[in-house]
Amino acid sequence: METQNGFWTSDLNRRPEVRKDFVSRQAVKFYDTTLRDGEQSVGVVLTPGQKLEIARALDGLGVGRIEAGFPRVSADDAEAFRLISAAGLRAEVWGFGRAVKADIDELLRLGSRSAMIETPTSAIKLKAYGLTADEAKRRAAEAIAYARERGVKVAFFTVDGTRTELETLRDFYRNALDAGAEELVVVDTIGACGPEAVEFLVRQVREWVGPQVPLHFHGHNDFGMATACAVAAVRAGAEWIQGTINGMGERAGNGDLGEIGMALEGLYGVPVALNLKKIRTVSALVRQAAGHPLEPWKPVVGENLFMRESGAVASQFHIPEAIEPFSADLVGASRKIVLGKKSGIDSIAIKAKELGIALTAEQQQTVLAAVKRLGVEKRGLLTDAEFRSIVERVDNPIS
Template identity: 35%
Template sequence: MKTSEIIIDDTTLRDGEQTAGVVFSRREKLAIARLLDLIGVQEIECGIPAMGADEQDSIRALVEMELSARLITWNRALIPEIQASIDCGIKAVDISLSVSDQMISRKLKKDRTAVKEQLKTALGFARQHDLYVSVGGEDASRADLGFLVELLQITRELGGDRFRFCDTLGIMDPFSMYDKVAWLRAAVPEVEIEVHTHNDLGMATANAIAGIRAGARFVNTTVNGLGERAGNAALEEVVMGLKHACGIETGIDTHRFRELSLMVAKASRRELPSWKAVVGERVFAHESGLHADGVLKDPHNYEGFDPAEVGLVRQIVVGKHSGASGLIDRYRSLGIVLSRDDAGLLLPVVRLEALRRKRDLKDRELVNIYLNGAELLKAA
């Protein structure tokens, strides 16, 4: 395991809140930001000042918290919006421009020259005010790489700090992400790259990690993968993926991931699925006889990491697919000692009941099965 210099820029309070129908109260924003800061997230994208007075007040309240994490706001590359961020007490901004020919011509009704001039004006203004600047390339995944190099060169020449490579539509795969980020890093090595990925094809986390492996130092995440349409790369997935798939330690305290996920799920009114990768309640639940037996012998047989790493606990579930080992362990947790022979006698009853109920069995149901089967066990 190596310690990285990867910077997590969590955008739960910005892109996460842009999830259709999601609204965070100011109290919720402050609580989420505080916990993100406590676990070691290095940067928090905290809102869009141009939205108006209420958003600006929330951002000022976040600034007043004096967190260790750097606060950064999202702005179009327009002087009035950057000024609104300055007025909130913000010292770091993302200035966003559409960079694909599709969006330049069909959305902005402009050309590449106009985009470059807009970047020069906005970046020049931001640097005059000593702001830390991330230049956000909206729809960069569909942009011409040569044009992106021109924008990176302008970023370098005018003192921008990094360039955000956005897969705005979530249409990339990890292989093309790696190739494009690596190409840009080689073309303009002086400018750091940030990757911002969406999950429309279910590859946001994979694309984020591919971008990091290609040389990006900054990565956008959201708690639980909240975000526009299908969401963004999930904070908990990116951090644990880097740690356990890539051997890269981010310095984030993962033990409070479950707590953080539940907090954001409640605030966003978006239920956290029990099977959600990394933080779902049943990610470490084992029912299959083969799996339960294996994990009871050695958790590493069927668990890639300790559930305590993310604030979860292992569960042995009794249901249709249970075997003797899982049944014995579950009854032991209820204070009931079963022999293997006893378990063999009760298993058909347990499986039939689970089949009838179409789910795993609860503690009370298991106790009733044991009590009702007492004569059967005595006879055996």
């Protein structure tokens, strides 16, 4: 077992035949798109005030760039962008727009100094938009040049880039750079690539554009591979990873920034520019604002991660590294024993000690049997009050 900085991971991760070299071991930076792509989750509507609160939390998390929205979508989106831009955050505030002059004008009206400009690039997306590749390239070049002439920093976002013919994608990227784009995004719009393909494509783009152009990766989770794909993109040289809190987004969602950050640090030894001790707090804030519950077993932020009901596991509770791959302290969580159908005698002993209750060995057995019965009846966990009530009945049996 490898023990390092609160991670208790397998030694196999470090074997040379397993761990491929990363292009860089510099800290990976994060571009958060919760307020734009994340809000595209079905049924989610965030108010300008909620977006400002989330942006402040993201800033505290250490996110380097916050995509404050797509202002031309609605007056509320524009107001949210204005509030976030005026909040004095340390993070860079970015706007999003299509390769359309009106979208750029709205960003300019709001004082945006950095913009993500998108255009479709794959044959199927161009067909869906009724565009030819040449027309899309022309529009992209005009929008990028227009923004750059007005002092806006531009990153070029290729919609459905991973399903675009390589030569066509290369031409789109070169066209964007010639027009003044300073950064490029490799975009897996519908989660259509596995990690090996993402690594290949990011390396390919790096060869096309040279070492000086910052590269981003933006992935979706349709096959449950977004975190693995983000790690592969970093291995291939992506400096920026785009994603959302809790992985929220259209369909199966976006890459989850917390999961990606933990995987990079814990499994690959790659530092990340995030204060992961705050990730669960930010996750809860976004979850509440969006009105979407999370699976309790969700990696990094799920409520079950450091909660133990099984008696067999409770017997090992005093040695965290025996039952967990990383310390709860790393993500600002607390460890606890809970009681229910699957509890064991060690569970009773730990809970009793936690609550300052003295029980004999015989009483522990009686309490355990009652706890298991109530857990089955409730089909759930016991509260501390219910546990105390059981103990009182054991201490004072009805004659």
